[in-house]
Amino acid sequence: MSKVWAALNEHRQELSEVSLRTLCDNSSRTERFLHEVCGITVDLTRHLADDRTLDLLLNLAEESNLLDLRNAMFAGEHVNTTEQRAALHVALRNRSTDPMLVDGDDVMPQVRDVLDRMQSFCNAIHSGSWTGATGRQITDVINIGIGGSDLGPAMAASALRPWWISGIRTHFVSNVDPSHLSDTLQSLDVESTLFIIASKTFGTQETIANACAARRWVTDTLGESAVANHFVAVSTNAARVADFGIDTKNMFEFWDWVGGRYSMWSAIGLSIAVAIGFDRFAEMLDGAHCVDNHFRNTPPETNVPVLLGLLDCWYRDCWGCQSRAVLPYDQHLAQLPAYLQQLEMESNGKQIRLDGSKATHGTASVLWGASGTNGQHSFHQMLHQGTTMVPCDFLVAAMTSSDASDDRHAMLIANCLAQSEALARGCTLDELDAPSDLAPHKVMPGNRPSTTFVYRQLDPFTLGAIIALYEHRVFVQGVIWNIDSFDQWGVELGKKIANRILPGLLEDGAPDGDPTTLRLIQRIAELSDGQNR
Numbered sequence: 001m002s003k004v005w006a007a008l009n010e011h012r013q014e015l016s017e018v019s020l021r022t023l024c025d026n027s028s029r030t031e032r033f034l035h036e037v038c039g040i041t042v043d044l045t046r047h048l049a050d051d052r053t054l055d056l057l058l059n060l061a062e063e064s065n066l067l068d069l070r071n072a073m074f075a076g077e078h079v080n081t082t083e084q085r086a087a088l089h090v091a092l093r094n095r096s097t098d099p100m101l102v103d104g105d106d107v108m109p110q111v112r113d114v115l116d117r118m119q120s121f122c123n124a125i126h127s128g129s130w131t132g133a134t135g136r137q138i139t140d141v142i143n144i145g146i147g148g149s150d151l152g153p154a155m156a157a158s159a160l161r162p163w164w165i166s167g168i169r170t171h172f173v174s175n176v177d178p179s180h181l182s183d184t185l186q187s188l189d190v191e192s193t194l195f196i197i198a199s200k201t202f203g204t205q206e207t208i209a210n211a212c213a214a215r216r217w218v219t220d221t222l223g224e225s226a227v228a229n230h231f232v233a234v235s236t237n238a239a240r241v242a243d244f245g246i247d248t249k250n251m252f253e254f255w256d257w258v259g260g261r262y263s264m265w266s267a268i269g270l271s272i273a274v275a276i277g278f279d280r281f282a283e284m285l286d287g288a289h290c291v292d293n294h295f296r297n298t299p300p301e302t303n304v305p306v307l308l309g310l311l312d313c314w315y316r317d318c319w320g321c322q323s324r325a326v327l328p329y330d331q332h333l334a335q336l337p338a339y340l341q342q343l344e345m346e347s348n349g350k351q352i353r354l355d356g357s358k359a360t361h362g363t364a365s366v367l368w369g370a371s372g373t374n375g376q377h378s379f380h381q382m383l384h385q386g387t388t389m390v391p392c393d394f395l396v397a398a399m400t401s402s403d404a405s406d407d408r409h410a411m412l413i414a415n416c417l418a419q420s421e422a423l424a425r426g427c428t429l430d431e432l433d434a435p436s437d438l439a440p441h442k443v444m445p446g447n448r449p450s451t452t453f454v455y456r457q458l459d460p461f462t463l464g465a466i467i468a469l470y471e472h473r474v475f476v477q478g479v480i481w482n483i484d485s486f487d488q489w490g491v492e493l494g495k496k497i498a499n500r501i502l503p504g505l506l507e508d509g510a511p512d513g514d515p516t517t518l519r520l521i522q523r524i525a526e527l528s529d530g531q532n533r
Contacts, residue, residue: 001360004060005317011056012318015048020424020447023050037304038290038465043452046424047311047391048319057310058300066306066479073475074296076102076257080486081354086257087486089471090292092265093285093464102257114253114267119278121232121252121270125194126165126277133226136191142171142184143271144214145198146206147342148260149234150174152467153198153271155339156264156284159332159463162401163276170275173214176206181213190221190230196271197233200260202240205495211244234267259486261342262471280460287464295472305469308451309476315391315449316362325383326369329396329416332458336395337369340470347474347485354482363481369393373415383423384444392450394420395466399457416452423448 001009023029024045032051033044049057061067073079076086091100091107099106124130128137143153154172157164164170171188173181185193195214199207211231218230227245234252235241241251252267264272265285273281291305300306315321326337348364369375372394383390396416400409426446432439455462478485503509504521511521 002063004056004063008053008056008060008314008318011052012314015050015053018048018050020046020048020449021426023048024424032301035302035304035307037294037469038287039455039462040465040469041452041454042304042308042469043454044307044311046420047449047451048447049311049314049449053314054301054307054310057307057314060313060480061300061306061310061476064480064482066476067300069479070295070475074100074292076100076107080259080484082484082487082489085486087259087262088257089259089262089265090289092258093288093292093468095282095285095289102255107255107257110253110255115282117252118267118270118273118281121250122273122278122281125168125274130194131229132191132194133222133229134191136189137167138194139167139192140169140171140188141194141196141271141274142173142188142214143196143198144173144181144207144210145196145234145268146174146204148263149198149200149204149207149268151335151339151342152261152264153269155333155335156269156272156463156467157275158335159458160272160276160280160284160460161332163280163460165275165277168274170271172271173210174206176209178213181210185214185217190218193218193230195231196274197231197235197244197246198268198271199234200236200254200263202233202235202237202244205499215245232270234270260488261346264467276460283460284464287461287466288468289464290461291465291468291472295468305472306476308469308473309480311451312365312391312473312477313480315389316365319389320362321365321389321391322362323366323368323388323390325375325379325390325392326367327372327375327392327394327416327419328369329372329394329412330458331371332401333395334371337367339467341367343470344474344477346488346491348478348481348483349490350483352483354484359481359483361481363483364477372396372419373412376415376419380419383448384426389448392420392423392448394450394452395455396452397455397458401457401459420450420452422446423450 029045032054035042073087074090076088078084078086080087086102088100088102091111094100094108100108125138131137150172157170171184173184197211215227218226228247231246232250233241233246236253238248238251242248252270254263254266254268258266265288269281295303295305326340328336344367345364350363351359353359394416396413422444424446426444429439429443432442434442475485500512501517504511511518513521
């Protein structure tokens with residue numbers, strides 16, 4: 001353990017005797033714990049941290065060479081060391097004239113070319129010049145993908161629902177469970193439906209299985225020639241796209257330096273652009289780019305992603321917090337926790353450090369949450385009075401995007417602010433007016449930390465900024481923990497075993513697996529009456 005980590009652990013023992021009430025009642029606290037970035041107020045005042053904490057955490061960042069590694073990422077160096085790749089998703093939202101290099105080559109001409117093609121495609125859909133095989137205008141667009149090819153676009157499209165283009169409905173299918181696609185298609189007209197097949201390799205098993213089922217749905221009614229009018233692809237594999245029957249002129253490229261969970265800014269975001277229009281999609285890119293510039297150029301002591309990531313490590317490793325709750329008091333961000341689960345847990349849910357040694361500390365937290373005020377009527381009980389401390393993120397807009405003229409948005413904001421205050425301050429026995437036998441049940445211990453993000457309205461620019469804050473926060477965590485935040489080898493084993501098991505579930509296939517798996521295969525065959533065979 002380094003001297004900085006030892007000092008942090010010793011400091012944590014000192015802070016265990018300090019209450020958040022005392023910390024938050026210090027009027028000068030906002031000078032170092034309240035920040036503005038790209039139109040978002042980030043309130044860190046309700047953290048179990050003082051000036052000494054921040055100083056130690058900043059020393060930890062210096063010890064970990066955070067700034068050098070940040071600069072290496074922006075320079076296009078191979079920060080994804082296990083795959084020997086750059087992780088230059090920041091180039092995808094760089095709409096300036098500044099070059100960005102990967103292996104010495106400026107990638108911005110390629111990025112701009114794909115953005116131009118995306119814009120032309122969106123214009124064709126929205127103007128009605130792109131039609132289905134029978135000449136009908138497109139009214140429904142279905143994105144078929146999984147993981148990064150689904151979670152980001154689905155979250156963003158849902159978040160930006162008020163900006164959807166009139167006459168176009170966007171749907172997302174990811175699960176290989178046949179019900180997901182069939183339920184989506186049930187109310188749609190094949191003549192006015194277009195599919196975006198999003199897969200980097202065009203070989204992702206679940207995505208291609210769903211794509212083939214969608215293809216059958218189209219060709220059974222409209223014939224093989226209709227594929228050209230009703231399918232486009234987002235991929236890097238032109239040969240497989242062509243084999244599927246999609247004209248490669250309608251394939252939108254991205255690159256191996258774009259990780260899946262960082263790809264919504266690339267052509268993977270085509271479904272977002274179709275939903276809200278390309279100009280609004282560009283505003284989302286600009287919001288992310290604004291945060292990129294902040295992360296790249298702001299000193300660590302006022303750099304919001306740096307502070308957020310350091311505080312995450314503080315709680316995970318010094319306080320033993322194994323989870324963090326994301327609580328958007330904004331219904332349009334209801335899918336944000338699911339998106340962030342992949343971003344953070346797939347990025348940093350690892351136990352092997354860059355040098356191949358095993359981590360001796362905790363890494364990624366379990367991320368979870370739900371939209372407010374719904375969560376208040378389920379799991380908030382545990383947040384307030386449970387035996388486990390869970391740091392929380394609150395997100396709330398000052399203005400509603402709805403046309404409501406009543407008090408409901410004010411009620412929403414009041415509940416958001418009340419929850420963070422109640423978690424921090426709690427309620428002591430002396431403050432209760434209750435019978436002595438009941439009073440202990442109403443005590444709230446407080447000292448539960450949280451971050452509050454406040455923004456004017458959830459528009460495309462703000463959404464882009466929020467997501468980029470979380471992306472860079474995850475990068476900071478990975479640097480401190482000395483792990484590769486950009487690979488995901490842990491997802492491969494399950495895929496290999498599934499491919500071994502699958503033949504035993506199909507006709508004439510030989511069952512394979514360990515004894516428990518074989519027993520379950522037999523029982524599934526009995527329960528399904530041989531449906532899979």
